[in-house]
Each structure stands twice: as structure tokens, then as C-alpha cells.
Amino acid sequence: MFDTMYANMEQFMRQSMQQATHGKTLTPEQQQVIDTVPAKFMAVMRAEVTWDKLKPQFVQLYRDTFDQEEIDGLVAFYRSTAGQAFIDKMPVVMQKSMAISQSQMQTIIPKMTAAIEQAMAEAKLTQNTVRQPPQSQVVKDCDVCPGLLAIPGGSFEMGAMDGDADAKPVHRVNVSGFLLGQTEVTYGQWKALMGPSSQGISQCGDDCPVSQVSWQDAQMYVQRLSERTGKAYRLPSEAEWEYAARAGGTGKWSFGDDESQLNRHAWYEVNSLGRTQTMGQRQANAFGLFDMYGNVWEWVQDVWHPNYSGAPVDGSAWMSGGDGELRVLRGGAWFDKPASLGSAYRSWNTSIIHYHGAGLRVARN
16 A cells, blocks of 8 residues: 555656756756655655554554444444444544644654755756757758758667567668757647648647657658758668667667666656657757657658668668568657667557657758
């Protein structure tokens, strides 16, 4: 009973703190406080409010309230007169029980406050904002175009030795430099070219990622971007996407393998409040890209193949063979568990489906 109650309380605290800071730019240290304080609160609760500590008080309460006949009536599942008396006195018991709980809470408030102060002290809060690349590095080809960042060319090991079968064999890929959206395409950018009556939707306004986008919709969007700008927009290849997501890292995520840090980089099951979130609030990766993990799944150009046997090694999209009806999705979404957000994790869907968790991020040469 207590474990369930504490888990619910921790989740409530986490959501309340996220709502209180929604839309605000936080330093990494401030974000760490938000991520760690609920757990520290609950650690105090679990240590101080235990059944062993409360049991003597509740036992005395029942002895003061009920006689033995009434207790026997309880064992008889309320079928006797004594059982009915037990039911009649339950409001009194509940009222006194609440008084005990409130009294116990008052005794631990100083310890809870100390836990917060310790977390704040450990965070060493500063006034620095989340690191972003200088605006001069962001390329915008039109007023409603997504901002692009230059991704330098290089090589990397694609896939994961400890991943699923579809992420193997691990193979070295050489990627040429390209431009990639600093964020996922927002709903505002989407409807500017596709119209508000298109299939794409937003759960939190124009600055949130568009979702419920099919692969074919994404193709139409990049075509309209190209027509608007005179530049060749496209979806990134799967290799380009993973290269950009890793941003030079070799671990499960760009920042390594420490799952406790994922809160700072992604919107997912733990912190999304059950919906997409405004772009650019989490920590950018080393390339300056936001939300490569979570928020919405991102379509890439490639046809789905069940593994990497025979995959291109030049960073291009793999369009031959495979299942021509299916296309690849990367990055995970707001409702996913950490495992689905890994740099090497792959998923797929049919090219025509308007999957509620799917959005896109654009690229061009």
C-alpha cells in the first residue's frame, strides 16, 4: 500500500514541478534539481512514514474505538450487528486516521525541506541558459522554413552490438556533410505550407512538433519546401539520422549510457505529461540538435530492412530491396520507454499511415 502511494506521490510531484517550469529556459543544473528532488522527497517519506512506525498508533486507535465483539463482527464480514456497528463508526476511524497521518507529516517537513536544500546546494545553480549554437549558425531559407544546422562529415559505427537483431551487423559508415533541422518540424511550420486542414496535428500549439504525419505526407512537405526555396529539401537517410543523433558519441545516447541523464535530453514516458512538448526545452546534443530523442518519432527516407546486411556504407538512403511498403522511424516519442529512444533503435510503419506518434525533421545538402 505504502509503495503504491509513494510512487503516485513522486509522479505527482514530478509533474507539478514540470508544469511550474513549462516554457522556461533552465540551466542543466536547474533541470537536474527538477529531475532529482521528487525522488529525494520520497526517500525521506519512505524512511519516516512506515507501517512499523504507524502501526502502534493505529492499533491503539482501534482498541479505543471498537470493543472485541465489534472486531469479531469485522472478521464475520459485516454480517452481524457488531459488523454494522463497525461500518457506522468507520467515518470516525477515518477522521482520526487522517489526523495521525497529518501529524506524522508535520514531523518530517523539516527533513523534507533539508532534502530540497541539499539538492539545490549540490546543483550549484547559475544563471547560464541551456547551451545553444549561435543564431548565425542556424540557416533559414524562408520565413516559415525550419532552421537548419550544418552537420560536419565524418564516419561512425552504425548499429549496436547489444541491440536488437535489426540493429546488426554493426558497420562503419562514411557520411558527407549536410544540413539538418535543428528541431523537429513544428506545427506552425507545417501548416504554413500544408494548411491547417492537413492531417498533421499539434498537441500543444504552433511551437510543438507536428504529429500524425505519414511518410508520404513528409514527402509532400519537403517537396513544398523545395518549391518555396529553390533548394533540394529531403528527409535524412537513416545513416545520417543516427550519425547526427550520436553527435560523436558511442554510447546508447549521445551523452553516454547513463539513463538517469535522459530526462535532460528527451521528452518521453517519464516526463512528457502524456503529450508532446514545446521544441528546444531539453539539452541539445554536441551538434546543437534538439529533441533527437523523444517528443515524436521521425521519418527517414529509407525502406525498411530487417537488418543491416548489405546496407550502404556511404551514408545514403537504402532504397533497394527490403519491404517497399514500409519506411523507417527513428528517435522514439513522448509515450515511449528509454529503450525506444536509443541512437541505434529502429522502428517502422507503412508509408501511408497517419501514425499519431510520427513527425519529421528535414535535411538538405
